[in-house]
Each structure stands twice: as C-alpha cells, then as structure tokens.
Amino acid sequence: MDARDPELKKELAATLQARKDLGDEYESELVDSFMDKMSQRVDSHVERSVRREMAQQQTSFVRADRRPIGPPQSNPRFARYGFAGFTMIAAIPLSAIGAVNAGTAGLFITWAGIVGVNIAQGLGTWFTPRGRQDRED
Incomplete structure (x- = not known):
C-alpha cells in the first residue's frame, strides 16, 4: 500500500466533499466510514504480506530440503x-x-x-x- 495511492486519495476527497455537502452533523459517520475502508485496506495488505512471507518460507524449506522448525523427533x-x-x-x-x-x-x-x-x-x-x-x- 503506497502513501500516494490514487484510490485512497479519491476516497479521502469523496469523504471531504461529502462532509462539505452534508455538514458537520454527519462528520463522525463520514470519518468512521473512511476509517473502516482504511482498516480493510490495511488488513488486506497485511494478509497479502503474511501469505507472501509464508510462501517464501515454505519454498525455502523445500529448496534447502530441510524440515520445518519444531520439536525434534525422538528415537x-x-x-x-x-x-x-x-x-x-x-x-x-x-x-x-x-x-x-x-x-x-x-x-x-x-x-x-x-x-x-x-x-x-x-x-x-x-x-x-x-x-x-x-x-x-
């Protein structure tokens, strides 16, 4: 997620325009809506990053022919x-x-x-x- 994300700028501009059109009484709802959208975007970004990292770890274990970290197998x-x-x-x-x-x-x-x-x-x-x-x- 880039700080110069055009979709994010559009969402912020739409939220600010809606605040101007609707007035101060809807400000908290508009901010909550924008923050929910931001939270969803952050969550999806984190989820993609975690999936990518796990995939990299799995492929590195396969390539190195190593067992995953865990308790040692007892004799x-x-x-x-x-x-x-x-x-x-x-x-x-x-x-x-x-x-x-x-x-x-x-x-x-x-x-x-x-x-x-x-x-x-x-x-x-x-x-x-x-x-x-x-x-x-």
Whole structure:
C-alpha cells in the first residue's frame, strides 16, 4: 500500500466533499466510514504480506530440503527405555502403597500392573511401522 495511492486519495476527497455537502452533523459517520475502508485496506495488505512471507518460507524449506522448525523427533528406542525407567522409579512408592494396604497380594498385584504396562508399551512400539523400521536397522 503506497502513501500516494490514487484510490485512497479519491476516497479521502469523496469523504471531504461529502462532509462539505452534508455538514458537520454527519462528520463522525463520514470519518468512521473512511476509517473502516482504511482498516480493510490495511488488513488486506497485511494478509497479502503474511501469505507472501509464508510462501517464501515454505519454498525455502523445500529448496534447502530441510524440515520445518519444531520439536525434534525422538528415537523410539530411547522413549521405550525412558518409559521403562520411569515405571521402575514409580514402582518404589507404588510397591510400598500396595504392600501396606493389601500385604503380599497387593505387592504382587502392583508388580503385575507395572509389568503389564511395560509389556503394553513395548508391544505398541513393536507393531508401529516406525518400531519395525528401527528393528531392521
């Protein structure tokens, strides 16, 4: 949007002429109308600029064969071991709670749950395409 935009000059001239013709009582409505038109023009200009910038960024990523900026993709092997480590740490207080509340049976039930959660997580990564890909490497 150029400051010497001829359409903008025409709009301003028409608004000023309408003010002269209609008088001071319609001044606020005329100014509001002109400001709405200006706001629409600024919004469309900003939208075009943002679209152009995004298109440039997308083409630069394609040309450079880079991935977009974002969180790094984690290795499923490390995620699997991290989950197992977390469950082992969580097993300490869970074992104590199970043993105190239900005795030996509570301890066995707690550990069955921990083992079951780890098996379910392991099978989940086993049957995903990404998990099969890692095993082939």
